[in-house]
Amino acid sequence: MPAISNLRSSVAVIGLGSIGGVVAGCLAAAGRHDVIACVRQPIERLTLEQPAGTVEVPLAALTDPAQTKTVDWALLCTKTHQTEAASPWLEHLCAPSTRVAVLQNGIDQVARVAPFADGATVMPVIVYYNGERLAQNRVRFRQGAHADLVVADDDNGRAFTTLFEGTPLRVQLGNDFVTLAWRKLLINAIASPITALTLQRQAVLRRTDVQALCRAVLDEAIAVGRAEGAQLATDEGVRAMATLFTFSGELGTSMYFDRLAGRQMEVEALTGAIVAAAERHGIATPYNCALLALLRAINDGAGK
Ligand SMILES: NC(=O)c1ccc[n+]([C@@H]2O[C@H](COP(=O)([O-])OP(=O)(O)OC[C@H]3O[C@@H](n4cnc5c(N)ncnc54)[C@H](OP(=O)(O)O)[C@@H]3O)[C@@H](O)[C@H]2O)c1
Structure with a gap:
C-alpha cells in the first residue's frame, strides 16, 4: 500500500449539512489536516455515523466569514441555490493558490462558483455517497457502490485524492x-x-x-x-x-x-x-x- 502523504493542508468545509458533515467529520477524524467548518449555527463537536462505527470528533467552526483566513482547500457543500449566499465565505477563504472543490450536483459547478472564488482554482466533484444530516451535530455516511467521490484525472483531481488519504472516503479519478x-x-x-x-x-x-x-x-x-x-x-x-x-x-x-x-x-x-x-x-x-x-x-x- 502506498505511503500516506504527510503534507498538512488547511481545509474549510462550507456548509455542514448531509454532504459537508460527512467530509468534515471524515477529515477531522483522520487528523491529517487543519479543518474548519463554515456554518450558520455554532457547533463544537460532530458525531459521524459511518460504516466502521460511530465517532465523535471535535470540530472548529466559524459563523462569521470575516473570522477566516485564506486556505489551501475550500470544500463547498451547500445546495446549488445557496452558492451566492455562501459567497462571503469564498471571498475570505480564497487566494489564487486555493483550490475550491464543489461538492454539488449538476454540471455547471465551475461557472456557478468561479465568480466568487477570487482567482482560485474551482473543480467539480461528483458525489456518490449518501449523506444524511440527522441533527445539527450528527450526520450519517452510507458509502457509494464503487466510489464515494469522483474527480477529473488531472493535477487538481490527484491533489484532491491525496487530501482524503487516511479517511474512509474513496476518491476515484475519472478520465472522462x-x-x-x-x-x-x-x-x-x-x-x-x-x-x-x-x-x-x-x-x-x-x-x-x-x-x-x-x-x-x-x-x-x-x-x-x-x-x-x-x-x-x-x-x-x-x-x-x-x-x-x-x-x-x-x-x-x-x-x-x-x-x-x-x-x-x-x-x-x-x-x-x-x-x-x-x-x-x-x-x-x-x-x-x-x-x-x-x-x-x-x-x-x-x-x-
Ligand atoms: N445528501 C446526499 O446524499 C447527496 C448525494 C449526492 C449529491 N448531493 C448534493 O450535494 C450538495 C449538498 O447537499 P446536502 O444534501 O448536503 O444539502 P444540505 O443537507 O441541505 O446541506 C447544505 C448545508 O449548507 C449550509 N449552508 C447553506 N448556506 C450557507 C451559508 N451561507 N453559510 C454556511 N452554510 C450554509 C446549510 O446550513 P443550515 O443548516 O444552516 O441550513 C446546510 O447545512 C447538493 O448539491 C446535493 O444535490 C447530496
Missing part, C-alpha cells in the same frame, strides 16, 4: 469527467423531479406509466448530453433506469425532501441545466421544459 457528470445528471433528471412533483418516494418510478415518462425525459437529456460532449452509450437510458432500480423504492430524493419541507429545490442545477444546454444547441426538450415549469412554480411559492 464530462460523461460521468452527465451520467449522474441523468439519474437526478428523472428521480428528483418525479419524486418531488408526485410527493412520492422512488417506488413511484416503478410504475409503467412513470417509466415511459422517465424514458422520454431521459431521451431528451441524453441528446443534450451528447451535444455537450458526453460519450453516452446507445443504451444509456436503459442503464439509467436499471441503476435507479438498484435503489430501494423506500428512498426519497433530496428534491423530494426539500419539497416536503417547503424548502427551495435544486431545480436550476438539474432540469434547468438540461433545458439551458438544450437551448444552446437548439434541441427541443418538451418533457424537461414541462417538468421545469412545474418545479419553478413550486419553488416560487417555497421558503428560501
Whole structure:
C-alpha cells in the first residue's frame, strides 16, 4: 500500500449539512489536516455515523466569514441555490493558490462558483455517497457502490485524492469527467423531479406509466448530453433506469425532501441545466421544459 502523504493542508468545509458533515467529520477524524467548518449555527463537536462505527470528533467552526483566513482547500457543500449566499465565505477563504472543490450536483459547478472564488482554482466533484444530516451535530455516511467521490484525472483531481488519504472516503479519478457528470445528471433528471412533483418516494418510478415518462425525459437529456460532449452509450437510458432500480423504492430524493419541507429545490442545477444546454444547441426538450415549469412554480411559492 502506498505511503500516506504527510503534507498538512488547511481545509474549510462550507456548509455542514448531509454532504459537508460527512467530509468534515471524515477529515477531522483522520487528523491529517487543519479543518474548519463554515456554518450558520455554532457547533463544537460532530458525531459521524459511518460504516466502521460511530465517532465523535471535535470540530472548529466559524459563523462569521470575516473570522477566516485564506486556505489551501475550500470544500463547498451547500445546495446549488445557496452558492451566492455562501459567497462571503469564498471571498475570505480564497487566494489564487486555493483550490475550491464543489461538492454539488449538476454540471455547471465551475461557472456557478468561479465568480466568487477570487482567482482560485474551482473543480467539480461528483458525489456518490449518501449523506444524511440527522441533527445539527450528527450526520450519517452510507458509502457509494464503487466510489464515494469522483474527480477529473488531472493535477487538481490527484491533489484532491491525496487530501482524503487516511479517511474512509474513496476518491476515484475519472478520465472522462464530462460523461460521468452527465451520467449522474441523468439519474437526478428523472428521480428528483418525479419524486418531488408526485410527493412520492422512488417506488413511484416503478410504475409503467412513470417509466415511459422517465424514458422520454431521459431521451431528451441524453441528446443534450451528447451535444455537450458526453460519450453516452446507445443504451444509456436503459442503464439509467436499471441503476435507479438498484435503489430501494423506500428512498426519497433530496428534491423530494426539500419539497416536503417547503424548502427551495435544486431545480436550476438539474432540469434547468438540461433545458439551458438544450437551448444552446437548439434541441427541443418538451418533457424537461414541462417538468421545469412545474418545479419553478413550486419553488416560487417555497421558503428560501
Ligand atoms: N445528501 C446526499 O446524499 C447527496 C448525494 C449526492 C449529491 N448531493 C448534493 O450535494 C450538495 C449538498 O447537499 P446536502 O444534501 O448536503 O444539502 P444540505 O443537507 O441541505 O446541506 C447544505 C448545508 O449548507 C449550509 N449552508 C447553506 N448556506 C450557507 C451559508 N451561507 N453559510 C454556511 N452554510 C450554509 C446549510 O446550513 P443550515 O443548516 O444552516 O441550513 C446546510 O447545512 C447538493 O448539491 C446535493 O444535490 C447530496
